Amino acid sequence: MSGSTDPAREWAAFQYEIYLNGMTGAVPRLPTDLTRLEEVAEQRLGPGPVGYVAGSAGSGRTAEANRKALDRWQIVPRMLRDVQRRDLSVELLGARLPAPLALAPVGVLSIMHPDAEPAAARAAAAQGVPFVLSSASSTPMEEVAEAMGEAERWFQLYWPKDREVTKSLLGRAKAAGYTALFVTLDTWLLAWRPRDLDQAYLPFLHGVGTANYFTDPAFQAGLAKPVHEDRDAAVLHFVRMFADPAKTWDDLAFLREHWDGPIVLKGILHPDDARRAADAGMDGIVVSNHGGRQVNGSIGAADALPGVVRAVGDRLTVLFDSGIRTGDDIFKALALGARGVLLGRPYAYGLGLDGQPGVEHVIRSVLAEFDLTLALSGHTAPGQLTPDALTRANA
Numbered sequence: 001m002s003g004s005t006d007p008a009r010e011w012a013a014f015q016y017e018i019y020l021n022g023m024t025g026a027v028p029r030l031p032t033d034l035t036r037l038e039e040v041a042e043q044r045l046g047p048g049p050v051g052y053v054a055g056s057a058g059s060g061r062t063a064e065a066n067r068k069a070l071d072r073w074q075i076v077p078r079m080l081r082d083v084q085r086r087d088l089s090v091e092l093l094g095a096r097l098p099a100p101l102a103l104a105p106v107g108v109l110s111i112m113h114p115d116a117e118p119a120a121a122r123a124a125a126a127q128g129v130p131f132v133l134s135s136a137s138s139t140p141m142e143e144v145a146e147a148m149g150e151a152e153r154w155f156q157l158y159w160p161k162d163r164e165v166t167k168s169l170l171g172r173a174k175a176a177g178y179t180a181l182f183v184t185l186d187t188w189l190l191a192w193r194p195r196d197l198d199q200a201y202l203p204f205l206h207g208v209g210t211a212n213y214f215t216d217p218a219f220q221a222g223l224a225k226p227v228h229e230d231r232d233a234a235v236l237h238f239v240r241m242f243a244d245p246a247k248t249w250d251d252l253a254f255l256r257e258h259w260d261g262p263i264v265l266k267g268i269l270h271p272d273d274a275r276r277a278a279d280a281g282m283d284g285i286v287v288s289n290h291g292g293r294q295v296n297g298s299i300g301a302a303d304a305l306p307g308v309v310r311a312v313g314d315r316l317t318v319l320f321d322s323g324i325r326t327g328d329d330i331f332k333a334l335a336l337g338a339r340g341v342l343l344g345r346p347y348a349y350g351l352g353l354d355g356q357p358g359v360e361h362v363i364r365s366v367l368a369e370f371d372l373t374l375a376l377s378g379h380t381a382p383g384q385l386t387p388d389a390l391t392r393a394n395a
């Protein structure tokens with residue numbers, strides 16, 4: 001998107017582009033109701049990969065709770081408020097963004113499409129939306145950065161056991177132009193995930209998700225033989241050092257020491273943990289339950305949001321993910337106090353179904369829908385949204 005146009009107008013114009021394409025026979029290849037992406041992905045993509053992405057922890061209660069928590073709220077539109085000109089832009093983590101949206105860190109994207117992270121990152125860059133690169137990406141972080149040009153990029157860390165590897169990953173991320181660091185706190189261990197267990201499908205065992213490590217000098221230093229000479233040993237080493245369940249709040253000082261940009265803790269659900277993040281001098285948090293992929297039976301992320309915002313909303317940047325599927329979901333998360341949202345599975349499906357254009361379709365659709373929801377309910381900017389815009393749905 002060129003910087004000179006009004007982003008909100010451009011997203012609304014996408015609606016007409018879709019009509020026109022439809023009229024000339026160039027029908028959109030992906031659903032415009034983004035809640036249908038999963039069903040289409042299930043039909044068209046391989047059972048292992050789509051099971052990995054769509055799957056969640058245990059019996060799926062948390063993924064379900066995420067949807068219920070958002071559906072419990074309903075928007076109460078207001079009339080006659082001059083919504084002709086809208087400005088969706090926000091300032092987040094030191095960056096001016098065209099909209100309160102970023103693509104969530106999703107590892108192992110090559111299981112969805114051979115173009116993987118660089119394609120998703122290019123799609124994000126084309127829309128001015130930040131891309132959060134997973135440390136478990138299937139492409140080295142430098143290559144993804146290269147694909148993005150000057151566009152805003154953030155790096156997500158799975159915090160390794162080994163300090164040298166941690167320092168090395170942070171140094172590389174900084175050098176490659178990633179500005180903010182997202183540290184994921186809810187995935188020191190992979191949860192009990194029946195779809196993957198039943199299909200015996202784990203991407204690492206297919207050698208996916210190790211790119212940042214296998215290219216890392218500090219990681220390589222811990223191997224008896226080079227990666228290409230003993231790949232199995234390298235994978236085993238990766239699995240052992242990839243995350244560290246022994247970490248505590250005291251360890252955050254180490255990250256502060258080795259990262260001079262904004263640090264965001266991802267996976268906060270309890271107000272006391274949010275306070276601890278603020279006390280530790282963190283710049284932001286993501287209220288998230290990892291899309292329901294970690295603790296089955298846990299609180300729906302949107303149910304956790306108001307309490308966290310009450311506790312720390314004025315002390316650090318509160319972001320939100322888990323369950324966002326549509327533009328009205330973004331509206332609700334912002335009205336409940338989030339300053340921005342991350343989108344997870346929907347863009348992974350877009351990538352799987354149509355590569356970079358598929359991700360662009362998802363971003364443009366969700367933002368067009370958000371812009372229209374904002375306007376049609378009487379608002380012209382994300383900063384105007386408060387809980388007053390919502391009501392609890394009758395059970």
Ligand SMILES: Cc1cc2nc3c(=O)[nH]c(=O)nc-3n(C[C@H](O)[C@H](O)[C@H](O)COP(=O)(O)O)c2cc1C
Pocket residue numbers: 052053054104105106107108134135136156184266288289290291292293321322323324342343344345346348
């Ligand atoms: C296939 C898949 C891989 C993921 N990989 C990561 C990851 O590498 N790092 C991370 O912090 N979160 C990861 N997540 C969690 C997302 O960042 C995000 O929290 C979650 O997808 C949000 O929920 P949603 O999918 O309902 O939008 C992953 C999620 C999925 C579906």
Ligand SMILES: O=C(O)C(=O)c1ccccc1
Pocket residue numbers: 106107108136187209290293
């Ligand atoms: O699958 C996930 O949810 C996830 O976070 C992950 C963890 C390690 C590697 C790739 C993805």
